[in-house]
Amino acid sequence: MTSIRVTGLRVRHRRTLALDSVDLDLGTGVHGLLGPNGAGKTSLIRVLATVARPDAGRVELLGEDVADHRGRTGVRRRLGYLPQEFGYYPGFTVREFVAYVAWLKEVPAAGVPAAVERAVARVGLADRIDAKVRTLSGGMVRRVGIAQAIVNDPGVLLLDEPTAGLDPEQRVEFRELLRELGGTATVVVSTHLVEDVAAACTEVTLLAGGRVAYRGTPGELTRLGADTDGPGDHPIERGYTAALRAHRAHGTREAVR
Template structure:
């Protein structure tokens, strides 16, 4: 099941394959993503982080091709050009605890080759967007876990990226901060391609324009949050909300089709 992006694709992945010590993390993934906020869902081990890392150019695929922002990520010059216009927040990001928020975000802006005269304003704007303007001169080691996560968001958006990749961005945030982050994602998605990997289906429902479900390294479903919600409204799968039931039903359907394609019976196994 596939729904193409309504805008020209900023990200193109074709026959993408990733292997880790002979285990297949991504298997023949084809994906096109345009401007908007794209939710990346799936069970643990589905391949979400592997996909994010390849798109972030910090890992190389075992096979296939990735183009981003009109550049081939396999080409060294293309990779450099992509990184200048890329924002990336991994599940765990490295930082210098003795740096202030201002110093760290400025350092990341320098790494992304922002012109020196633009850095101070870009830093203040990024920090303000994540709600840390009053802590901009605090040392990172004095911040709470949720605040540190927001510092990670600030460094990811400091260069106004054309592509923003976020791996579990709401981890450690309280409910109010999650709502604020969703609003920021919607704002960013108006002009950039934002990819959000998460386990929280409700965040996808609130902030995303499209949803991609991965299961065992393959695309199991592609559509809108509204379509996934409608699927859940007619499903008897477990879940507290229709989109959660739709998530479970979509994965179940994918697994049944996969079993049938290989001529084996479909086991009713957990998709949580």
């Protein structure tokens, strides 16, 4: 089942075309969104999260056209979103903050306490659930951000650079959580870390210059890298570079496979 359908998406920031005629269909699983700085990853995530509106094109989430006010409102209850920099109330405890987001998502009141405890436990902060957010380390705050994004058991989960500030052990645990979440939800992870995509994602979309440059599985991208001597310590890193170069060489809107 397709949870995210994007057709002809165009986003402009002043004189810069951030996304140019992007088409995507994404279903259940973990989808990695890769690309160099300025490729349009955050612009795409923001449109999918319904916090930014496109200049052209159509976006459907969970069967709803988000251009429609009623559809957009309904979808927001079923979304989870972690931006690169998320706002929070430092005086709140972890429990209070995640519960507040659950309330915003209209999680039934009777189920909020259990939903909060479950979300916080899944990100490894059960022992800090009653700590003030302002007392936490940067990595812990990032995990609070992940907890608030999953507290409503979203059908679509959008994560922008979610592993920023996490140590290697926490990143491994986070990948395991992603694989679990991807069993029932459509998870989109925007990241610069190719190794996270290789370890956790079922599909990869590579953006370059606001266009889709490549779509495939991590295995396919790895095999692409195995056939090249380009830069990178791992075949998937070489595949990433090879796909970018091929797209630029073609000078076309068509994605490389």
